[in-house]
Amino acid sequence: MTRTFANTTPIFRMFDVEKAREFYCGFLGFAVDFEHRFDDASPLYMGLELGDVELHLSEHHGDATPGSSVRIKVDDLGAYHAAISAKGYRFARPGLIDQSWGLREMMIDDPFGNRVIFWEPLHG
Secondary structure: OOOOOOOOOOEEEOOOHHHHHHHHHHHOOOEEEEEEOOOOOOOOEEEEEEOOEEEEEEOOOOOOOOOOEEEEEOOOHHHHHHHHHOOOOOOOOOOOEEOOOOEEEEEEEOOOOOEEEEEEEOOO
16 A cells, blocks of 8 residues: 655744744744634744745644754755854854764754754765
């Protein structure tokens, strides 16, 4: 039997919409794809995009657990690192780490305790 699977969309918990926008859009370069609230007093559920990557952020209790992680493969991690470093974001100055298992990684914790790990193979 042949099965087809669609892309995975991680959900991270957030607690402050403006901090989330500042970090994910202003610093990391994501664009807001959509926002949803049931009414003005309801929590926000927001979809973000960066290239082919889709990430959702939610203020809804129970949608996600703070302290989660996601790994995102990048074609040119050095260039991406240089671009976000040039922004001078006050709350994070991530570095590049060459791991012994053959990957270069850049790990960044968001303002809510979630970790975003950007990576690329060291060779090839």
